[in-house]
Amino acid sequence: MKGILRSAFDAVFGGTKEPKTTTFQMINGWSNFFVPMEDYSKDILIKTCIDRVATHVAKLHPNYVVMKKGKKQPANNSQLQTLLAISPNPYMNAYSFLYNLATKAVANKNAFAYIKRDRQRNVISLWPMEYQSCEAREDDRGNLYIMFRYGGTHSTRTIPYTDLIHLRSMFQQGEIFADTDDNLANHMALLTKLGQSFENVVENSGRIRGIAKIAGQAGTEAWKSKAKMLNENLKDPAQGGMVVTDGTMEFTPVDSEPKAADTAQLEFVRDNIYRYFGVSKPIAEGIYDETSWSAFFESVIEPFSIQMSQEFTRKLFTPDEIAAGNEIVFDANRLTYASTDTKVELIRQLRPLGILTTNQSLEIMNLPPIADGDDRVQTLNVANTDIVSQYQMSQSQKGGEKDEQGPTDDPAD
DSSP: OHHHHHHHHHHHHTTOOOOOOEEOOOSSOOOSEEOOOOOOTTSHHHHHHHHHHHHHHTTOEEEEEEEETTEEEEOTTOHHHHHHHTOSBTTBOHHHHHHHHHHHHHHHSEEEEEEEEOTTOOEEEEEEOOOSEEEEEEOTTOOEEEEEEOSTTOOEEEEEGGGEEEEESSOOSOSSSOOOOSHHHHHHHHHHHHHHHHHHHHHHTTSOOEEEEESSOTTSHHHHHHHHHHHHHHHOGGGTTOOOOOTTEEEEEOOOOOOOOOHHHHHHHHHHHHHHHTOOHHHHHTOOOHHHHHHHIIIIIHHHHHHHHHHHHHHHSOHHHHHTTOEEEEEOOTTTTSOHHHHHHHHHHHGGGTSSOHHHHHHHTTOOOOTTTTOOOOOTTSOOHHHHHHHHHHHHHHHHHHHHHOOOOOTTO
């Protein structure tokens, strides 16, 4: 097992040397250490909320676009595009990579991916970082580094911040690391107690069915025989739970109706956890409609898309490359969960205006493209403003020419 771990570690960091760094001094006194939050994956509600966000973030499609002749065009034949869209590293496909990053960003507020480059500084792989804690540091030139601490045989690894994709959620305070808070931990503790109360009620209900008094000395054979008979009668479905006694036995039933836990409080805590993650109950249960999906997309997924587009662009390209128009854009088809009627109506309205091509219309309907499908059609009821201006000018000129010719003589005169 150690050999496998060593191989994986070398695959990521092999050939790199630890730089000499010192503690990075924060401006406002925030801690330069970050420790991931405790593992909440054992709670099904929190695990479900995190999974819903990560699942839809992982569906975002990365596109490497470049500015050519004043227009942004996809760099389809780029090795970087293949790396981003298919296989960021030898162990992961693009979906798994993005799912892993999104999970860490949602659960721990910070997610890191190491950008491995060759000697020419070309990106050759991307690796999500697993660590026990990390620390912000700097070298003698003021360059920022992040030192990651690991368990087991690997103690630390210090990486330039420029070689790290860093995604943050709820970045409301702190300077480099998104600061964790106790809100989720407090709600989690309360949710655990409420869940345990339900389990205790179910576990304890029905254990004691009643109290039996049997004449005679306890422990004698006659006493044991009658006690056994009572117990068998209680268990026998044919008896219907009825116990028949004689004058030597007395059975008093005990009310063992389970006491319901505070369901209102449970709903309150659960709703707060939904709000914490920006996930509604329909989204969590997978029974959402267009309205629920649209709200979830705009409030949770779209902000992730914007952050990822900006972070991948600024870390994968140099300032000169960015100035030249190189950019990474994470796109999402927000119409994926729209009804067929909504999709048809959208195409019906936009296609005649020349906004959608034939293939774009087919893509909305989840249909394959066709040859020569990049054409645009436009209704004759809609004209280009330049054409309208030219037409009006020509009509005005024709009217002026008529006026200059003056009135024509009436043949009758």
